[in-house]
Amino acid sequence: MSEPSTDRVHRTDAGAVPGRDPEAVSRFVERFASQLADAGMQRMPARVFVALLSSDTGVMTSAELGEQLRISPAAVSGAVRYLSQQHLVSREREPGSRRDRYRVHSGQWYEAVTNRDAVLRGWEDALREGVQQLGADTPAGRRLAETLAFFEFLQDEINQMMERWRVRRKELFGDDKD
Amino acid sequence: MSEPSTDRVHRTDAGAVPGRDPEAVSRFVERFASQLADAGMQRMPARVFVALLSSDTGVMTSAELGEQLRISPAAVSGAVRYLSQQHLVSREREPGSRRDRYRVHSGQWYEAVTNRDAVLRGWEDALREGVQQLGADTPAGRRLAETLAFFEFLQDEINQMMERWRVRRKELFGDDKD
DNA sequence: CCTTAACTTCACAAATTTGTGAAAGTACCG
DNA sequence: CGGTACTTTCACAAATTTGTGAAGTTAAGG
Known part of the structure; x- marks a missing residue:
């Protein structure tokens, strides 16, 4: 990871969509996550889940989640472990790299309700x-x-x-x- | 509580059902309540609700609940307030007395699920x-x-x-x- | 192999939740 | 009106939960 040319240090632009307001995304994430928490879901898993839900690709790395939600790697780890167990996200090992990626399928959401x-x-x-x-x-x-x-x-x-x-x-x- | 004739001090046998084991009732109450708690319901409301569910009349006073579950009047009060709000029990003011009575209808249970x-x-x-x-x-x-x-x-x-x-x-x- | 990037586990401090005793509030009854 | 029998509210201590930093583990890449 020593290529200043393909500078990925600031990934504020993460999404492919230009007009997106990160503030607005964050507001939605916090609001919806909070409602899920009220319904019994733990807070961190809820925030992580909604963050993934509202990302364009439906895929985020641990680091991206930590940065967007301002939480420690440990918190991310705990949250995704819980979400995997509930089949709300799947984890993928990115072949050429050392980071894991976490993904929501649209389908998994209501499968979970069934579960x-x-x-x-x-x-x-x-x-x-x-x-x-x-x-x-x-x-x-x-x-x-x-x-x-x-x-x-x-x-x-x-x-x-x-x-x-x-x-x-x-x-x-x-x-x-x- | 001074009528030895209509002795209701020991209500172990209350008359209607002879073979009931209070221990068994309690085991059921604690087990099922614990599962409801795992699913997100607060513990005290769950215990109170299941105690009512598994009483023959479906009606209990605050004192009876407190005695059976070994909890303070304050805890009973908090639990039934919650349960009323969720429409899981209805409260009745007993006309000739000062005690409230709390009742489960079989119907309220799944109405609540709907809610x-x-x-x-x-x-x-x-x-x-x-x-x-x-x-x-x-x-x-x-x-x-x-x-x-x-x-x-x-x-x-x-x-x-x-x-x-x-x-x-x-x-x-x-x-x-x- | 050795280095290093990433993820996980662990002990602990902070924050939240829970249940209690005690005081205060209500309303039936004489 | 009290008096009394309940019920509710409130402040607090105990227990549980939550998130963190730091150490430990795993595996990619030289």
Whole structure:
């Protein structure tokens, strides 16, 4: 990295789009991330995720994320680890270089919403045991059983719904990969 | 509390359900509440909510909640305030007495799931502004627009789904009030 | 191999959240 | 009107969470 000619020291221009106001981008990132945080997502992962979402390429390096969000490499590392586990970003090792790159696919976002699946399953397990412990023939047992039935219904519906979305998405946006 | 005849001091057997083990109830409450907490719900509200869910009547006083969960009146107060705001429990002022009673309807539970509605709407607002700021004709703008479209789709689907559940519920459980 | 760029882990300090006791507020009842 | 039985609010201590700097690890490139 010793080529002053292809000066990449100031990468403020990062985007291919000229008229973009970095201030505006930042405002959006902070606002939306904050709302995701209110809904239960940790703050750093939320900020990193939204920063990626609102980048033109959908790909950023660790350094770029750190610079834009003003956070340490450690914070970036923690955030992307979490996001990978949730399948919200994928990590790519850039072949000719030492840096990792992180990418959002448009698709991963709602896949993740679907992946509440595992959580739901856990709730259902707990409820099933609760019904048994409390007695299926008691008022409390019946109440739990109904809740359980609701979640089972929900899980099924969500699957069908995502199928419909895939169709709809093609209609609206075509089937570009990303 | 001075009527030995209608002895309600030991309510272990309360009359209706003989075989109930308070230990088992407590285990269920703690387990399920803990899972709700993992999913983003605050711990005290989760515990209070599940305690109500797994009571036979679906109604408990502040004192009963405090005793069963071993928490202070202040903690109960905070938890039920939160739960009321989320429409997860309703509060009733018992006419002949000074204590409040808190009640779960089976129905409120999934109504609450639906009430993510407001959250979704907030996300959509943020995204709309984001699309505008970043430019609808940029790659980033298009990515945000797709996310927005997904949420709009989702909102519509959820409404239809809840309608279907209401029907299904009647099939399964009849249309009892609670 | 050795150097060096990048990522990760770890211990810790700062900030935030949580639950409590105590005081203050409400409203039923005599 | 009190008196009393609850409930709520408030200040604070304890516990948890969060982000950092610094040391440790891995792997590209000479």
